[in-house]
Amino acid sequence: MSIDRNQITETILGIERSANERWNKGDCHGYLETYSDDVTYFDAVTEKLLVGHKAVSEHILNLYKNPNIVRSEYLNPEVAVSEAGDLAVLSYNLRNFVADEKGGEKLLPVWNSTEVYRLIDGKWRIVNSHWSFTRHPAIIGGGAAF
Numbered sequence: 441m442s443i444d445r446n447q448i449t450e451t452i453l454g455i456e457r458s459a460n461e462r463w464n465k466g467d468c469h470g471y472l473e474t475y476s477d478d479v480t481y482f483d484a485v486t487e488k489l490l491v492g493h494k495a496v497s498e499h500i501l502n503l504y505k506n507p508n509i510v511r512s513e514y515l516n517p518e519v520a521v522s523e524a525g526d527l528a529v530l531s532y533n534l535r536n537f538v539a540d541e542k543g544g545e546k547l548l549p550v551w552n553s554t555e556v557y558r559l560i561d562g563k564w565r566i567v568n569s570h571w572s573f574t575r576h577p578a579i580i581g582g583g584a585a586f
Contacts, residue, residue: 443525452519452528452557455564464509464536472497476558476565483571496569510545511537526559533574550574 455474462470475481475497481490485503490496517532531554537545556568 443521443523445521445525448521448525448528449519451564452530452555453514453517455557456530456532456555457514460512460534464507464512466506466508468500468504471566471569472500474564474566475569476560476567479565479567479569481569483569484573507536507548508538509536509548510539513537528557528564530555530557 459470459474462468472493475493477493478491479493479496481496481499483499486499490499513535515533515535517530520529522528531552534551534553536548536551538548540546550573552572552574554568554570555566557564558567559565
């Protein structure tokens with residue numbers, strides 16, 4: 441069986457952009473609807489790995505505030521597809537902009553994103569989601585050592 445990696449890549453990118461555009465407009469459910477029942481999740485404020493749709497949903501719903509994002513840029517997207525075509529790993533940098541006081545745009549902190557998608561019952565679902573800051577100022581400014 442031959443898989444179409446380009447088609448899978450475009451599908452995954454479309455799902456991710458759709459969920460993120462909903463997020464930008466004040467609707468975090470685009471992501472929540474895409475998560476699998478057994479999703480695992482990290483972001484910049486989680487203390488430990490969150491496991492399961494209920495735990496991830498509670499975290500996002502408790503944390504989420506409408507960011508009023510006016511524009512997003514998806515930089516360096518890469519999708520790795522499994523040989524069987526039923527697993528895809530999407531990694532990219534996300535730049536979000538909000539309106540500033542002068543009618544222009546202001547860049548918010550930039551994110552690294554890794555989303556692992558699995559084909560479940562004919563639908564692509566996120567089974568692992570990991571969000572971190574790109575070049576966090578505390579690390580760049582010498583505030584942390586590795």
